[in-house]
Amino acid sequence: MSVQPDPQVVAGLDVWETLPVGQQPQWPDATEVRRVRDRLASLPPLVFAGEADALRAQLAAASRGEAFVLQGGDCAETFAEATADNIRNKIKTILQMAVVLTYGASLPVVKMGRMAGQYAKPRSSDVETRDGVTLPAFRGDIINGFEFTPEARTPDPDRLLEAYHTSASTLNLIRAFTTGGFASLLRVHEWNRGFTANPAYSRYEQLAAEIDRAIRFMAACGADVDALRAVDFYSAHEGLLLDYERPLTRIDSRSGLPYDCSAHFLWIGERTRQLDSGHVDFFSRVQNPLGVKLGPTTTGDDAIALMDRLNPTGEPGRLTFVTRMGAGKVRDLLPALVEKVTADGRPVTWVCDPMHGNGITSASGYKTRRFTDVMDEVAGFFEVHRALGTVPGGLHVELTGDDVTEVLGGTEEIDDEGLARRYETLVDPRLNHQQSLEMAFQVVELLRRA
Ligand SMILES: O=C[C@H](O)[C@H](O)COP(=O)(O)O
Ligand SMILES: C=C(OP(=O)(O)O)C(=O)O
Ligand SMILES: [Mn+2]
Secondary structure, X not given: OOOOOOHHHHOOOOXXXXXXXXXXXXXXXXXXXXXXXXXXXXXXXXXXXXXXXXXXXXXXXXXXXXXXXXXXXXXXXXXXXXXXXXXHHHXXXXXXXXXXXXXXXXXXXXXXXXXXXXXXXXXOOOEEEEOOEEEEOOOOOOOOOOOOOHHHHOOOOHHHHHHHHHXXXXXXXXXXXXXXXXXXXXXXXXXXXXXXXXXHHHHHHHHXXXXXXXXXXXXXXXXXXXXXXXXXXXXXXXXXXXXXXXXXXXXXXXOOOEEEOOOOEEEEOOOOOOOOOHHHHHHHOOOOOEEEEEOOOOOXXXXXXXXXXXXXXXXXXXXXEEEOOOOOOHHHHHHHHHHHHHHHOOOOEEEEXXXXXXXXXXXXXXXXXXXXXXXXXXXXXXXXXXXXXXXXXXXXXXXXXXXOOOOEEOXXXXXXXXXXXXXXXXXXXXXXXXXXXXXXXHHHHHHHHO
């Protein structure tokens, strides 16, 4: 009797274990990790490979300027905050931003949450010291707890299972909201409900009234408005923790090829995108559409080498470059990168992350960002692409649907003192509901000019 080779092994899905893999936890017990990985491998996939293919086609459209990508959600999701209210508010915020962009710029918007799996965080330091006590840094709920005790901060592999189950229930609710009628454009007004009234909120009300009128007009003309009842909404997270991504990678029964079924879209972070890294090797072997974050040290040659590894044949929609240069640098550094990639000829989708290059510490000690810097990087991104005749394909932002006070500025003018009022993030500061809407209205202007 001949033994069939394991197609996952044949696909080289374990090669990453022989390579340098940054930003992984120090698990106290390797046997426990193996047990959890085996359990994860036996659980159902969270997404279907065909959905990842559909997303790839939409990202290809965005690379040509026929759609615009909106990726948004927490810096770090937490298990405790995976509640119906939080998920609903985040979905409503992303839907509101998408509708502002779609209506304002007459472009379809590809909607993706940093949701249902955004649990693993790269950190600048492996440890954190408070009052002379040093413990492992918080690396996200999938690895350890935020509480500053030795017990909480010790990496616990059972958290991978909790991340899987929390992702499954989050995704279930997302699917229910986006296909069950909640996200229907016929309810465009309802998405504003429950949020604090503010200038962006009122502006949205006006726009929703215009959309309502337009839909009634179309319906009166006999158009079938039923197609407006459901929306496509995709999940995305940083593919950081390979002990989680590997067991959720499955061979697609249709094509015989591997897909990472933890999410539709995975990205490789700025800290783990080295060409010889386990991350680049692992993701080069799965079929999902991929992102790579590109910070200010990225050279044109780095970008080309990443294309060689992750999209050698130049398949449209496969590779998204998420640039995060910082407001002060984007106009200087982005042009050379875009020029080099454009000259190569293989397509990429260019997306702007205006968050991660603009971190500051406030006088009161909070890790924050200025809304004006965030918007300035977005403006710089559009200017560079407009000057080069290339396509500004989308936005990648850290946001929440709640009225937190984590980013300075916006029309509500959150100042240094105001940050303390509702600073809730465990890692990076997020735009709140009104700042997110305000961003969408400003981006419409930029898209119209582009
Ligand atoms: O989300 C991004 C990174 O994980 C985060 O900015 C790192 O933050 P740190 O510098 O506080 O570790
Ligand atoms: C870690 C992140 O970003 P980057 O890799 O760009 O620093 C993030 O998106 O939260
Ligand atoms: Mn972040």
